[in-house]
Amino acid sequence: MIYLSNKASPARVREAENARKNRHEILKALSLGQITRRDLYKWGIFTVTGALALKNGLSPFARSAFAAIPTGTPRSPLFNAAKFSQRMPRLALQRPIPLIQSGVGLDAVANFTGNFANELPAKRLSYHTDFTNAGGNTVDNRGRPNNPFRNPVTNRGPIEGRPPGEVFAHQRWNEFFPKVGYILSIGQIAANTRFHPNFPAQNPNSVWTYGTVPSTAADRTTRGTLPPMLIQGRYGEPILTRIYQNLPVNRADNQSGFGLNETQLHFHNAHNGAESDGAANTHHFPGTFYDYRWSTTLARRDKINVNATDRRASGPDGNGGLVNVAGDFREIQGTMWAHDHRFFFTAEDVYKGNFMMISYYSGPDRGNEVLNDGVNLRLPSGRFKDFGNIDFDVNLIISDAATDQAGQYFFDIFTTDGFLGALMFVNMAYAPFFEVLPRKYRFRILNASMSRFIQLALADINGQNPKPVSFQFIANDGNLTVNPIPLIQLDHQGTAERYDIVVDFSKFRIGDRIQMVNLLQMRDDGRGPTTTLTLAQALAGDPNDPTIGPIMEFRVVGSVPSVDSPGTILSSTSPDPSVVPAVLTEQIPVVAPVRTRLVEWGRAGGGDSRNPVTGQCTPDCPEFAVFPWTVKVNGQAAHSFNANRISLVVPKPGEIEHWTLVNGGAGWDHPIHLHFEEGVTLNRGSNPIPATENLVRKDVWRLRAGGQVTFQVQFGEYGGSYVQHCHNTVHEDFALLQRIQFLTGVTGSPQTMVTPTPNPSPDGVTFTTPEILPEGDPRTTA
Numbered sequence: 001m002i003y004l005s006n007k008a009s010p011a012r013v014r015e016a017e018n019a020r021k022n023r024h025e026i027l028k029a030l031s032l033g034q035i036t037r038r039d040l041y042k043w044g045i046f047t048v049t050g051a052l053a054l055k056n057g058l059s060p061f062a063r064s065a066f067a068a069i070p071t072g073t074p075r076s077p078l079f080n081a082a083k084f085s086q087r088m089p090r091l092a093l094q095r096p097i098p099l100i101q102s103g104v105g106l107d108a109v110a111n112f113t114g115n116f117a118n119e120l121p122a123k124r125l126s127y128h129t130d131f132t133n134a135g136g137n138t139v140d141n142r143g144r145p146n147n148p149f150r151n152p153v154t155n156r157g158p159i160e161g162r163p164p165g166e167v168f169a170h171q172r173w174n175e176f177f178p179k180v181g182y183i184l185s186i187g188q189i190a191a192n193t194r195f196h197p198n199f200p201a202q203n204p205n206s207v208w209t210y211g212t213v214p215s216t217a218a219d220r221t222t223r224g225t226l227p228p229m230l231i232q233g234r235y236g237e238p239i240l241t242r243i244y245q246n247l248p249v250n251r252a253d254n255q256s257g258f259g260l261n262e263t264q265l266h267f268h269n270a271h272n273g274a275e276s277d278g279a280a281n282t283h284h285f286p287g288t289f290y291d292y293r294w295s296t297t298l299a300r301r302d303k304i305n306v307n308a309t310d311r312r313a314s315g316p317d318g319n320g321g322l323v324n325v326a327g328d329f330r331e332i333q334g335t336m337w338a339h340d341h342r343f344f345f346t347a348e349d350v351y352k353g354n355f356m357m358i359s360y361y362s363g364p365d366r367g368n369e370v371l372n373d374g375v376n377l378r379l380p381s382g383r384f385k386d387f388g389n390i391d392f393d394v395n396l397i398i399s400d401a402a403t404d405q406a407g408q409y410f411f412d413i414f415t416t417d418g419f420l421g422a423l424m425f426v427n428m429a430y431a432p433f434f435e436v437l438p439r440k441y442r443f444r445i446l447n448a449s450m451s452r453f454i455q456l457a458l459a460d461i462n463g464q465n466p467k468p469v470s471f472q473f474i475a476n477d478g479n480l481t482v483n484p485i486p487l488i489q490l491d492h493q494g495t496a497e498r499y500d501i502v503v504d505f506s507k508f509r510i511g512d513r514i515q516m517v518n519l520l521q522m523r524d525d526g527r528g529p530t531t532t533l534t535l536a537q538a539l540a541g542d543p544n545d546p547t548i549g550p551i552m553e554f555r556v557v558g559s560v561p562s563v564d565s566p567g568t569i570l571s572s573t574s575p576d577p578s579v580v581p582a583v584l585t586e587q588i589p590v591v592a593p594v595r596t597r598l599v600e601w602g603r604a605g606g607g608d609s610r611n612p613v614t615g616q617c618t619p620d621c622p623e624f625a626v627f628p629w630t631v632k633v634n635g636q637a638a639h640s641f642n643a644n645r646i647s648l649v650v651p652k653p654g655e656i657e658h659w660t661l662v663n664g665g666a667g668w669d670h671p672i673h674l675h676f677e678e679g680v681t682l683n684r685g686s687n688p689i690p691a692t693e694n695l696v697r698k699d700v701w702r703l704r705a706g707g708q709v710t711f712q713v714q715f716g717e718y719g720g721s722y723v724q725h726c727h728n729t730v731h732e733d734f735a736l737l738q739r740i741q742f743l744t745g746v747t748g749s750p751q752t753m754v755t756p757t758p759n760p761s762p763d764g765v766t767f768t769t770p771e772i773l774p775e776g777d778p779r780t781t782a
């Protein structure tokens with residue numbers, strides 16, 4: 001392998017850049033229907049496994065095209081941007097819109113207020129139901145579309161993307177009636193957005209992100225913004241999030257070569273009904289909106305603490321007190337995120353910027369470090385607001401990225417193994433610095449890369465030799481550990497894993513600098529991690545991978561402006577009232593399971609995502625896509641993902657199960673994500689398990705090369721169609737997913753039965769009856 005460094009000859013850079021452009025031309029021709037996948041086979045450009053043939057001028061892996069990292073394009077130019085020369089952006093904190101209820105019972109609606117008074121109210125049934133009841137794509141006597149519930153941009157199909165009818169009505173609507181709302185857009189990036197002041201502004205279609213709609217969205221012009229958003233929820237205050245889809249109507253208008261103008265927003269891993277999970281094959285189209293009800297339901301509310309008498313199961317009331325909620329306080333969630341989940345396009349869309357972070361606040365994890373009520377843990381955060389202070393509680397979204405030679409964001413979609421970028425972003429900014437006071441901070445670290453695993457440590461670079469900085473690990477995937485765990489470096493962190501740590505900067509002096517360092521080398525094909533470097537090795541850098549080494553810098557200063565109380569200056573001389581208690585929560589006991597399940601993740605089949613007769617896949621997939629990845633349930637046949645096939649059925653709520661996930665490949669790692677519920681991590685087979693995982697609740701488990709993991713899990717409160725999948729989103733998009741059906745015990749709920757598969761189209765949603773694998777259905781195998 002020949003590596004292309006920044007010093008490579010201009011001729012080589014030109015050749016590799018031409019390869020990128022040629023692939024881009026192929027994509028464009030495919031998307032415009034000028035050529036077909038069959039043509040590509042005929043011309044010898046594609047192999048049967050879907051890989052691009054090793055042709056010069058086309059493939060980055062051909063002998064004379066060079067770049068290994070980033071994948072599929074020459075090394076991303078830096079435009080003379082030095083590391084740590086820009087301030088780290090804080091996430092864009094969103095303000096909730098109060099909602100007012102009118103009507104009663106199942107017909108009650110939630111009205112937006114203030115600038116949004118003209119907004120259609122949120123309701124239990126989708127507006128698609130109204131569109132359908134009014135006749136669908138109807139026209140007046142002069143042939144003009146006249147259904148009042150139609151998509152106002154395209155004039156065809158419903159105004160709301162949520163499927164019609166009772167099955168996709170918001171479950172337990174009155175019980176979790178929304179009290180606050182957010183109205184957001186997903187759209188092209190706003191003008192002049194840059195990853196660093198030296199970098200060129202991104203083209204409107206290079207980056208698609210969420211934007212804050214300023215008032216009733218009649219004009220539908222709200223574009224996306226950076227940095228990514230932060231939404232703060234609290235237990236006891238259900239949220240209604242309306243997403244306006246403002247992306248280009250025509251697929252071909254997206255000239256960037258990646259990303260699809262269809263989206264469903266998955267709130268990873270909140271305890272929501274399937275209609276609001278954003279992964280039930282419910283993507284929606286430009287011109288429509290989708291109402292997600294984020295219920296803030298505390299898990300086990302039908303089973304444990306059903307009368308809401310335990311003060312630890314609670315949310316902040318905004319006024320120093322608590323609102324008790326039913327459920328198990330040991331299942332309180334904190335650090336989460338939300339991202340696009342359009343099947344077969346998730347990698348492209350999430351990479352493109354379709355994500356945000358969400359923190360849930362509770363009585364114990366309140367985001368207030370002074371309030372002392374016997375429940376609040378008083379973790380580092382701040383003190384000006386009742387809850388959700390972020391002066392000392394900081395989200396760090398780590399993601400790798402690549403650009404073409406012009407500095408435009410780039411992704412090579414012709415990879416089925418993985419994609420690695422050459423630039424490391426924090427909160428979508430290249431190599432920033434962040435000023436801290438000499439005191440304790442909490443950092444909520446999310447790996448939002450497409451395929452890259454990271455492993456982070458902190459380096460004290462103030463002396464002759466860099467020294468590791470110790471810290472405390474307090475939460476894994478948003479779940480508090482029973483006790484804080486002292487560490488000097490984190491474990492591997494796969495895509496979507498969240499690690500919360502507390503760093504005490506009080507041992508440093510004003511002017512000191514501490515760097516966050518990535519220690520973990522990856523296979524350059526993106527299949528998984530290889531070597532953990534020492535701190536000294538990583539700080540020295542890796543000529544083949546510029547994301548190894550320091551990725552951001554903390555600078556200890558004497559004062560910083562408050563973000564919780566704008567205008568207030570916070571000083572290093574103020575005492576630090578925050579604490580990290582020795583006990584953060586209680587252990588969920590491990591019990592004998594009602595049943596066990598075995599799920600193997602591998603590359604074992606021909607890929608049956610496409611209908612063998614029609615060649616179509618559910619949902620619509622790219623014409624060039626083939627599906628190498630497969631999942632086997634309980635040792636039976638291997639299947640690649642099809643949204644109309646259910647691989648696992650959970651027959652009733654409350655039954656405790658033990659699941660073992662096995663990696664079918666030795667050269668790979670896969671971070672496997674289970675939607676909707678977390679599991680208590682039990683073991684890694686005969687291999688050792690680190691303290692940060694042992695008996696710890698998680699929602700994403702790395703399998704390790706040739707490895708396995710077992711966890712305990714149970715399901716409850718909601719039902720419907722969910723998924724489990726690899727969160728290397730390149731693998732996910734090439735079908736490393738399976739659909740799961742959760743059945744509820746709620747009397748009269750349509751979720752007591754298997755969910756029909758919604759098939760979204762610009763004209764509305766139709767339903768098909770899913771097939772069910774018998775090996776995954778305890779109702780038939782029992």
Ligand SMILES: [Cu+2]
Nearest residue numbers: 670726728731
């Ligand atoms: Cu994977």
